[in-house]
Amino acid sequence: MTDIQDTPAEVAAQKATTLIESLPWLKKFRDQIVVIKYGGNAMVSEELQDAFAQDIAYLRYVGVLPVVVHGGGPQISNMLQRLEIPSEFKGGYRVTNTEAISVVRMVLTGQVNPQLVSKINSHGPIATGLSGEDAGLFGGRRRGVVIDGEEVDLGRVGDVVEVDPTPVLDHLAAGRIPVVSSIAPDLDHPGQSLNVNADAAAAALAVSLHARKLVILTDVPGLYADWPNRDSLVSHLTSEALVEMLPKLESGMIPKMRACLDAVEGGVDAAAIIDGRVPHSVLVELFTSKGIGTEVVLGKNEVTA
Ligand SMILES: Nc1ncnc2c1ncn2[C@@H]1O[C@H](COP(=O)(O)OP(=O)(O)O)[C@@H](O)[C@H]1O
Numbered sequence: 664m665t666d667i668q669d670t671p672a673e674v675a676a677q678k679a680t681t682l683i684e685s686l687p688w689l690k691k692f693r694d695q696i697v698v699i700k701y702g703g704n705a706m707v708s709e710e711l712q713d714a715f716a717q718d719i720a721y722l723r724y725v726g727v728l729p730v731v732v733h734g735g736g737p738q739i740s741n742m743l744q745r746l747e748i749p750s751e752f753k754g755g756y757r758v759t760n761t762e763a764i765s766v767v768r769m770v771l772t773g774q775v776n777p778q779l780v781s782k783i784n785s786h787g788p789i790a791t792g793l794s795g796e797d798a799g800l801f802g803g804r805r806r807g808v809v810i811d812g813e814e815v816d817l818g819r820v821g822d823v824v825e826v827d828p829t830p831v832l833d834h835l836a837a838g839r840i841p842v843v844s845s846i847a848p849d850l851d852h853p854g855q856s857l858n859v860n861a862d863a864a865a866a867a868l869a870v871s872l873h874a875r876k877l878v879i880l881t882d883v884p885g886l887y888a889d890w891p892n893r894d895s896l897v898s899h900l901t902s903e904a905l906v907e908m909l910p911k912l913e914s915g916m917i918p919k920m921r922a923c924l925d926a927v928e929g930g931v932d933a934a935a936i937i938d939g940r941v942p943h944s945v946l947v948e949l950f951t952s953k954g955i956g957t958e959v960v961l962g963k964n965e966v967t968a
């Protein structure tokens with residue numbers, strides 16, 4: 664932290680320390696694909712969106728290959744409310760009827776996606792919008808959810824069961840940042856779309872791209888082992904420990920931690936949950952030794968506070 668009495672030379676030395684700390688991480692992530700999931704709860708202010716767009720542009724200009732997958736849960740809820748369409752969550756997933764799916768698609772692909780693309784493009788003509796429905800990117804299949812041992816129908820909600828990464832790879836090869844919305848065509852009902860949880864979509868894409876890292880931004884500092892006890896924040900855990908913890912998790916954390924597990928089991932080196940309310944948390948996670956939030960890696964049972 665810069666002190667008011669610091670001399671210009673001291674201030675310069677502190678800045679140099681921060682910059683040089685990033686060197687091993689710049690080397691590690693250069694030319695590597697990093698999938699970043701931007702959740703609707705981390706988009707709540709203009710300032711946060713601007714800081715996020717700066718981070719993504721920064722990554723691209725230092726030679727990382729960022730791919731953004733975004734959600735927009737609160738934005739969908741607002742629109743459904745305005746249109747007086749009832750909406751509820753079961754097991755962390757939105758129950759989505761035929762009326763609701765068109766609103767989900769309109770908000771994600773028609774509103775949140777171009778807004779994010781335009782913010783990133785204020786730094787240069789580098790970002791391009793994609794939906795999971797474009798050029799065969801995602802293929803989805805309906806899913807329900809098991810609550811208290813009973814299968815509950817979620818309507819037009821699905822899992823990404825197929826990914827063709829070609830459209831994303833084409834954009835990366837052209838030097839662009841793909842920004843992807845989490846809608847998938849329903850493979851069993853041609854012409855219909857499915858609402859896919861954005862954490863799950865990001866994990867499926869990260870696996871298919873052989874990404875080096877998956878980073879998920881949310882509105883908490885990370886995973887709490889004993890939620891809501893604020894002293895139980897986990898900084899690092901292995902896939903085996905996460906498998907044990909999953910059945911005890913609640914609501915929004917279920918799809919998020921499931922996504923981290925799927926990513927590392929699918930060959931992604933590491934997956935992290937970070938606090939998107941902290942400006943520039945993406946850069947801190949990727950380019951500092953300690954990072955920020957909770958990191959998951961493949962391995963035997965181990966949890967670090
Ligand atoms: N064990 C846990 N650790 C951290 N947060 C948890 C936990 N269990 C439930 N939560 C809740 O999950 C929320 C994040 O999920 P969600 O609201 O779906 O976020 P997003 O919109 O970023 O995808 C947190 O704000 C918190 O209220």
Ligand SMILES: CC(=O)N[C@@H](CCC(=O)OP(=O)(O)O)C(=O)O
Nearest residue numbers: 702703734735736756757860861
């Ligand atoms: C099936 C399901 O729940 N889909 C989510 C898709 C958006 C999303 O995941 O947004 P966040 O990342 O902001 O939570 C929804 O309808 O809210």
